[in-house]
Amino acid sequence: xxxxxxxxxxxxxxxxxxxxxxxxxxxxxxxxxxxxxxxxxxxxxxxxxxxxxxxxxxxxxxxxxxxxxxxxxxxxxxxxxxxxxxxxxxxxxxxxxxxxxxxxxxxxxxxxxxxxxxxxxxxxxxxxxxxxxxxxxxxxxxxxxxxxxxxxxxxxxxxxxxxxxxxxxxxxxxxxxxxxxxxxxxxxxxxxxxxxxxxxxxxxxxxxxxxxxxxxxxxxxxxxxxxxxxxxxxxxxxxxxxxxxxxxxxxxxxxxxxxxxxxxxxxxxxxxxxxxxxxxxxxxxxxxxxxxxxxxxxxxxxxxxxxxxxxxxxxxxxxxxxxxxxxxxxxxxxxxxxxxxxxxxxxxxxxxxxxxxxxxxxxxxxxxxxxxxxxxxxxxxxxxxxxxxxxxxxxxxxxxxxxxxxxxxxxxxxxxxxxxxxxxxxxxxxxxxxxxxxxxxxxxxxxxxxxxxxxxxxxxxxxxxxxxxxxxxxxxxxxxxxxxxxxxxxxxxxxxxxxxxxxxxxxxxxxxxxxxxxxxxxxxxxxxxxxxxxxxxxxxxxxxxxxxxxxxxxxxxxxxxxxxxxxxxxxxxxxxxxxxxxxxxxxxxxxxxxxxxxxxxxxxxxxxxxxxxxxxxxxxxxxxxxxxxxxxxxxxxxxxxxxxxxxxxxxxxxxxxxxxxxxxxxxxxxxxxxxxxxxxxxxxxxxxxxxxxxxxxxxxxxxxxxxxxxxxxxxxxxxxxxxxxxxxxx
Numbered sequence: 001x002x003x004x005x006x007x008x009x010x011x012x013x014x015x016x017x018x019x020x021x022x023x024x025x026x027x028x029x030x031x032x033x034x035x036x037x038x039x040x041x042x043x044x045x046x047x048x049x050x051x052x053x054x055x056x057x058x059x060x061x062x063x064x065x066x067x068x069x070x071x072x073x074x075x076x077x078x079x080x081x082x083x084x085x086x087x088x089x090x091x092x093x094x095x096x097x098x099x100x101x102x103x104x105x106x107x108x109x110x111x112x113x114x115x116x117x118x119x120x121x122x123x124x125x126x127x128x129x130x131x132x133x134x135x136x137x138x139x140x141x142x143x144x145x146x147x148x149x150x151x152x153x154x155x156x157x158x159x160x161x162x163x164x165x166x167x168x169x170x171x172x173x174x175x176x177x178x179x180x181x182x183x184x185x186x187x188x189x190x191x192x193x194x195x196x197x198x199x200x201x202x203x204x205x206x207x208x209x210x211x212x213x214x215x216x217x218x219x220x221x222x223x224x225x226x227x228x229x230x231x232x233x234x235x236x237x238x239x240x241x242x243x244x245x246x247x248x249x250x251x252x253x254x255x256x257x258x259x260x261x262x263x264x265x266x267x268x269x270x271x272x273x274x275x276x277x278x279x280x281x282x283x284x285x286x287x288x289x290x291x292x293x294x295x296x297x298x299x300x301x302x303x304x305x306x307x308x309x310x311x312x313x314x315x316x317x318x319x320x321x322x323x324x325x326x327x328x329x330x331x332x333x334x335x336x337x338x339x340x341x342x343x344x345x346x347x348x349x350x351x352x353x354x355x356x357x358x359x360x361x362x363x364x365x366x367x368x369x370x371x372x373x374x375x376x377x378x379x380x381x382x383x384x385x386x387x388x389x390x391x392x393x394x395x396x397x398x399x400x401x402x403x404x405x406x407x408x409x410x411x412x413x414x415x416x417x418x419x420x421x422x423x424x425x426x427x428x429x430x431x432x433x434x435x436x437x438x439x440x441x442x443x444x445x446x447x448x449x450x451x452x453x454x455x456x457x458x459x460x461x462x463x464x465x466x467x468x469x470x471x472x473x474x475x476x477x478x479x480x481x482x483x484x485x486x487x488x489x490x491x492x493x494x495x496x497x498x499x500x501x502x503x504x505x506x507x508x509x510x511x512x513x514x515x516x517x518x519x520x521x522x523x524x525x526x527x528x529x530x531x532x533x534x535x536x537x538x539x540x541x542x543x544x545x546x547x548x549x550x551x552x553x554x555x556x557x558x559x560x561x562x563x564x565x566x567x568x569x570x571x572x573x574x575x576x577x578x579x580x581x582x583x584x585x586x587x588x589x590x591x592x593x594x595x596x597x598x599x600x601x602x603x604x605x606x607x608x609x610x611x612x613x614x615x616x617x618x619x620x621x622x623x624x625x626x627x628x629x630x631x632x633x634x635x636x637x638x639x640x641x642x643x644x645x646x647x648x649x650x651x652x653x654x655x656x657x658x659x660x661x662x663x664x665x666x667x668x669x670x671x672x673x674x675x676x677x678x679x680x681x682x683x684x685x686x687x688x689x690x691x692x693x694x695x696x697x698x699x700x701x702x703x704x705x706x707x708x709x710x711x712x713x714x715x716x717x718x719x720x721x722x723x724x725x726x727x728x729x730x
Contacts, residue, residue, distance in 0.1 A: 029324075029410050030514065033555040035081040038129035038175050039405065040511075040552065043323040044255050046078075046407035047512050048553045052560035053596060054515035058529050058539045062598025064561055065103035069096065069589040073650065074548075074569020076403065077129040077175070078509060079591070081554040086563060087132060087151075089175075090589065091125040093141030097154060100563075101556050103593065107154035111141035119680040120169030120192045120438050122641060124573040128252055128403060129175030131183060134203045140172040140185050148183075148206060158206035162187065168194045168245060169438045174318075179256035179263055179296050182209055186250030190268045190316075191442045193435060196248035198265050200299060210299030214250060214267045214287050218242035228301040237282030243435045246278070247271035248288050252403050253318045255336075257350060262302060263294045264336060264350075266317040272443030274428055275310045276387035284309040289317045291338065293353060303353030305375065308342045313366060313384070313426065314397035314442075315342035322408045322415070326491065328356050337408060337415055337490050341399030342366070345415075347490050359493025361401070361486075362421040363394040365472055383472065386426040386444070390463070392472035394423035396448055396481070398504070398571060405550040407510035407518065408490075409532065415490045416518055416532070418507035422481030423449040425467065439685060440637065450481040450504055483507050485520060487535060497535035502579045505572055509550025511562070519562055521547020525581030525603075527564065527592070544603030545588050546581045563593045574644035574651050578720070583607075583648045610647055610719040612709040613656045616702040623696045631697025634690055638682070647720070654698050655705040665695050 030047040031040035040046050053061065069075070069090050079088040086100040095109040118125070121142065131138045136148040136157055144163035147156055162185055163170045169192025177184045182200040190196065196214040201207065216224050216233040220242075224230045240246070253266030270278045270288045279285055289308035294301055308315040322337040326347065334350040343364040347357040358370040366384040367377035384393045398420060406417035425447040433443045447455050453476075456464050467473070483501040488494065501507065502524050511519040518532040523546040529539040545566035553562045567589040568582040576582050588604035635643075642651045657665075667673045669691050672681030686694070709719050 031553070034083065035079065035552040035554045037080060037131065037178070038078040039320070042256065042258060044320060044405075045322055045324070045410065046405050046510055046550055047409055049514045050553055050555055050560050051513065051515040052555065053513070053517065053553075053562065055517065055531060055538060057596055058517060060596045061529065061539050061541070061562075061594050062596075063601045064593045064595040064598045066593070066601070067096070067098055067103045067105070067591040069094070069565075069567075069591065071567070071589045072587045073567060073589065074124040074126045074573060075565040075567030075589050076126045076549050076570060077565060078405065078550040079552045079563050079565070080130060080132055081552060081563070082132060084556045086591070087130055087137055088565060088591065089127045089130045089139050090565075091127055091567075091569070093127050093139050093147070095130060095137060095139050095149060095154065096591070097137070098591065100554060100561065100593075101559075103591070109139075109147070109149055109154045111139075111145065111147060113141050114143045115675050115678050116680050117143040117171050118642075118678055119682075120189055121171045121173075122188070122191050123173070123571040124569040125678075126173045126570050128173060131176040131178045133178040133183070136203060138176045138178075138183050138203075140174065140176055142171055142173065144170055144172045144187060146176065146183075146185050146201065146206070148203070160201060160206045160208075162199055164197070167437065168192070170194050174250070174252040174254065177254040177256055177263070178203070180258070180261070182296065184254050184263060186252070186254060186265070188249050188251035190247030190249045190271045191440055192245075192438060193271065193441050194245045194247065194249060196250055196268055198250045198254060212265070212292075212294055212299045212301070214248035214265070214292065215246045215285070226300070232286035235283035235286045237280035239280035241272060241278055244271050244441045249318075251318050253321050255321045255323060256296065257323055259334065260350065261296045262350070263296055264321055265292045265294060266319065266321060266338070266340070267292060268316040268318050269311055269314045271441055272433065273312055273314060274387055274444055275312045277428065277433070277443050281387070285311070289315055289340070289342070291317055291321070291336065291348060291353070305348055305353045305355065307338075307340055307344070307346060309376065310379070312386070313342075313393050313424070315366075316340060316399070319399065319401050319403065320405045322406065323350065324408060324410050326413070328491070339401040339406065339417060341395065341397070341401065343395040343400040344370070345488065345490060345493050357491045361419055361488070361493065363423070363475055365392070365394040365423070365475075387428060390425060390427035390467055390470070392423050392425050392449065392452075392467075392470050392476060394472065394475065395420070396422045396424040397446055398422060398448070402507070402571065404507055404548060405509040407512040407550075409512050411514070412532070413489065414496060414532070415488045416510045416512055417486060417488070418483060418501070418510070418520070419486050420481070420483045420504055420507060421479070422504050423472065423476065425449070425452055425455070436685070440641070448481065448504070449476045452476055452480065485510075485530075485535070487532070499530070499535050499537070503577055505575070505577055505580070508548045511551040511553060513553060519551045519553070519564075521549070521551070521564060521566070523548060523568060523577075523580040525585070527594075541594070541601060542603075543592060543601045544581055544585045545590060545592075559595055561593050561595050563591060566590045566592060569650065574642055574649045576648040576650065582650065587650055607648070612713055612719070613702055613705040614658060615706050616657065616699045617659065617662050619696060619699055620692070627693050627696045628700050631693035631695070634686070634694050635697055638685070639694070655702045657698065657702060662695075662699075666691050669694070
């Protein structure tokens, strides 16, 4: 079925007939000379109407200017460009205002972040963008403070603490969303011990307009906040783990539809992960892993659609949503295009919340399709219910799709996105897990299928035999995982073309233009320009910097520019693969801006050659194998998320601690000696005995790494990042 872009008058009349609150005109599709919001336009399409850079001249694309952001962590934001000024955010919630033609710094903002928040951040110090309205630039800092900055000076106009309970593991990584005179922000932390919500604030002064919780609270605490939550409560079991919070965080994917004055919110996974552990195996657990439509003025729910009922696999629905109009069955309908983590591509009616098309993008073992009459998945617990034993579940918790933005061309009807086909081995931790305050409370272990063969060799024979007998092992051995950039028909799910990426971690945001070009980066440091119709790479620029963020394009004084941020990080940030730019070069955070007839891109400083890990101090006299085993458990429960001990990790490789760090090990953990550098304090969760056990485990690891690398060097062989397999023990 073809997809057509209709004129504004037809769209307005159609929508008015469907909904009395509809406006009589639709916003212009795509961005023009300005790029006024991270998604380019109000539809979050990442589509530009500019055509100056095209197939005929893109070979001349080169660097116009670059700007050093002064950090070495994750960059995931797409810039906003308004009237010749480029605004963007960086890690932690930093903000930069630059001359969009020259890169001259106009002002910067550094939030005063409580670095203890690093304890409860699953996926690095990410920030996904800013919002600009009413003379203010708004950004959410990692610790949950929402700032409104004067657009001209960067001075703080107002700030508000968006976190309802600082004893819980909340953080904030998403971009604010402007909706009329309101700005909305969600939060992250479903793996920890939180209850999700989204809050609307008045742009004028930061006062709260309303708040919508995405799941119910413990009924023992009294009535729910509204009748929609009372109804949701019926979908939770009597034995639900309200002490852990429930999850459902809206950490990204909040989109305002000004035609209907409605806000669409994508909600997150449950906590703990397993449906059996979370609610005793009862109910769908609304409104987890759902799209929820809220009235802008009141915050009341208009409709919901749960994409993954009874989610047990971290299949969040917080991935970017695109608004558009499609011809479906001879009728033009306003729809949402959505690709959440669960492996399916959805086209959902914006008025009713009913799906009009659902197609699989990747291998899916948790469901084998959907009943289109009910909108419910045909779930396959025999392949995915790890409450009955370990299961290999496709796709993985990394998602078939994740935060990196897609692009949609409303004229061709093609949807462009990075897609990951990979699975997880999952199993529950034994027994009922106690609530760990501000700690990981997912209650399950997971291993990516790309690492599974290595893990099998270390497992007890009985467990190994059980896993190898799983039917999904055929999928794993055939292809453990891969990533692609794809062009897809949203209504059929048909792949129009696909370009293979270097590995499963290689995925980035998209930008498509009316001139038929698709722009995207790679973590190998390449910036690609493809023919949007065929996927052919027309231009490839080697920057030496990982590029995950989506690009923006804009025009000033008759010249078209393309801007993108560089910097490795985010989910899996401590695993730096050998094919990535940060394995070879400093993880330089830059804004790179290109134009026709620009110059070469200078690469960051090359990293020094690997050296043999230092020999650690001797173990204390009282250290036993049991001590080291306890330390290993503590490491996986508290430290592995950041310190995966890869040689080229951005975070310190704890197999390479210096004598000075060993001497200060206890003070770093218990007294917060390095809090100012981002290393949290742990005295509230760990005992002195725990710290000693952790230290013993790390000394043991370092002894083994030192011996291994010393032998490699003596044999004249190169050092590498191998030698330790890390399991995500949630």
